[in-house]
Amino acid sequence: MRSITASAVLAVALVTSGCATLVDTPPAPVDAALREAGVPMASMSVVAYPMDAPGTGLRINADRPMAPASTMKTITAVVALDRLGPNSRGQTQLLAAGEIRDGRLDAPLVLKGGGDADLDWASLWSMLRELRERHGLRDLAGGIVVDRGLFNPARLDIGAPRFDEQAEFPYNVIPDALHLNGSLLQYDLAADARSLTVRPFPQFGGLAIDTSAVTLNDKPCKDWDDGWMPSRFEALPGGGARLTLAGEFPRDCRVTQSLNVLDRQWETAQALRQLWMALGGTLSGEIREGATPEGATLLVQHRDRPLAELLRPIMKASDNALARMLYLRLGAWAAQPGEDTRDAAARVVREWFAAQKIDTAGLTLENGSGLSRNERASAAQMAAMLRASARGAHGPELLATLPVAGVDGTLSRRMKGTPAEGRARMKTGTLRDVVALAGYVPDSTGRTWIVVAIVNDDQAMKARPAIDALVAWVAGR
Structure with missing residues (x-):
């Protein structure tokens, strides 16, 4: 009863305050879905806030480094767009x-x-x-x-x-x-x-x-x-x-x-x-x-196609090989003589984060695709990266590549019949013990939210409905 009551308080607080509140308790639909899955809240990391109010909204285990699975592709895409440019071609x-x-x-x-x-x-x-x-x-x-x-x-x-x-x-x-x-x-x-x-x-x-x-x-x-x-x-x-x-x-x-x-x-x-x-x-x-x-x-x-077009299969179809290729191209662009291309790519990503004043503590990069047991990023880092992208020169290019809930790509069958259908644009992430979503969700007033949710757990696949419930909750606000 305690978590349900807290969830009710969360909903009231966010509505009545115009999202001027920062809370750390999941909404009732998310809490219920996690309980149904048998996955503890400790296995989930969440950041959700209106793009124009980053100090408000919902934060749960936000700074914990997590295995992001294919949501890691958003980091590779955002940095490549900014450093190589949307017209870059192999x-x-x-x-x-x-x-x-x-x-x-x-x-x-x-x-x-x-x-x-x-x-x-x-x-x-x-x-x-x-x-x-x-x-x-x-x-x-x-x-x-x-x-x-x-x-x-x-x-x-x-x-x-x-x-x-x-x-x-x-x-x-x-x-x-x-x-x-x-x-x-x-x-x-x-x-x-x-x-x-x-x-x-x-x-x-x-x-x-x-x-x-x-x-x-x-x-x-x-x-x-x-x-x-x-x-x-x-x-x-x-x-x-x-x-x-x-x-x-x-x-x-x-x-x-x-x-x-x-x-x-x-x-x-x-x-x-x-x-x-x-x-x-x-x-x-x-x-x-x-x-x-x-x-x-x-x-x-x-x-090949300009980078902005190449990102469509990388993001919508979650093409690992193309994401890895892009990560290596990013490294080759910056590599010093004799430097490992992967090390150079990781350096470029960290330098970009530093330029955006985003903390890189715990950020671990390996191949830029998320097909890795070693890569780590926190929900807070990914949310800050998405916000910086949206406010930057190439935000529209990234947005156009993200799967649309209930419509296409890896989200074509998810969140149908919910307020998120046809509106939320998010990158999926799935590994044996990871499910994740990261992207942009308009609420019922048209206000865009940054939403990142990651579950790392042996039963992570069962927690996918909880992540979808979070997105639908934001979209229906």
């Missing part, structure tokens, strides 16, 4: 390390990655075709150098520990500066009653896929990935490779899935060779990773 370049004579290049051709998030198979084909038709290049006699050196280290994926048991799935991709086709290849998996057949698209002639270790089961096709086990990639003499799949797969099931199961340099080399030959070119010499030779001449360039 790029991929083809450069010649020598002169083209009679359609022949005796020095290496360089494929240089520049954090281009949109470099897919079609884009690479288009770049190579431009090389053939505009520059008359036919014979790559000096081989090809693949330069991933924009980020330090260049291959963060090598030796990285698995985040979870599905490290090969798209949400777990660790990007590099080239990021060709998102470091993914599409596979058509089809099983009958006796065996599994796997066909990649596009097909690389040197790739053999071994499914002999896959056992068929009788689970529903929708649960096909429950029995997925890590695969094994092996490069073979002569340029070929073998991919060995393992685990279980349902009988009479067909699935199309993009996976990160090939060595990305082998995959890049296969794509370059296959596409170049299809365009009528010839290629001798090796395809290797390396640095761009000094004095190399730019021949062809591809650019």
Whole structure:
């Protein structure tokens, strides 16, 4: 009875005072939802206040560093918009390390990655075709150098520990500066009653896929990935490779899935060779990773979407790989010679917070996506960051990228039929033991509130209704 009575007092105080009160007791709907979930209030951190009155509203465990899950993407987005600018674009370049004579290049051709998030198979084909038709290049006699050196280290994926048991799935991709086709290849998996057949698209002639270790089961096709086990990639003499799949797969099931199961340099080399030959070119010499030779001449360039547009899939679909890419681009922009790109990105974020006079105590950054067991931020820090963004030059760009409650993105099915539907714009966060929301909520008078709510608990998923109840409570005020 004590918490319910306190919640009633909270509602009266906020209404009668015009939100001139700062309270630390949850509203009744939130309190009830937490009790239903069996999650203690101590596991929840909340900050909610009108944007024009930051010293009022609701604060519960506001300064406690919490695992923010994907709400961490708001920090990466806000700082990147401010430091890189909404028109910032990644790029991929083809450069010649020598002169083209009679359609022949005796020095290496360089494929240089520049954090281009949109470099897919079609884009690479288009770049190579431009090389053939505009520059008359036919014979790559000096081989090809693949330069991933924009980020330090260049291959963060090598030796990285698995985040979870599905490290090969798209949400777990660790990007590099080239990021060709998102470091993914599409596979058509089809099983009958006796065996599994796997066909990649596009097909690389040197790739053999071994499914002999896959056992068929009788689970529903929708649960096909429950029995997925890590695969094994092996490069073979002569340029070929073998991919060995393992685990279980349902009988009479067909699935199309993009996976990160090939060595990305082998995959890049296969794509370059296959596409170049299809365009009528010839290629001798090796395809290797390396640095761009000094004095190399730019021949062809591809650019991705402006940052303000790239943020839409990062925020609305919560794309981890693109968020990590953006974080690394932020680091590359500021890195000193030899500095780890991730350290440089963390430094830029802290400097931005300091410039906004936001305390960074307890703020812990790892990859900027929230797909981390180490990243931490308090609700108070995130609320202050969101307020600074809204009052800054690029607040409208951020607002346009956030999921809308009950309408799109990761909030498309949540808060329908509540006062928040179609109005609240918030970034979601979900991990095994984390649920969170952070963003902007207009109340019934049109006054915009900053709302951040984070739950860290073994039963966090059960507390999602409590967070939604908070947002609906604010929207209905």
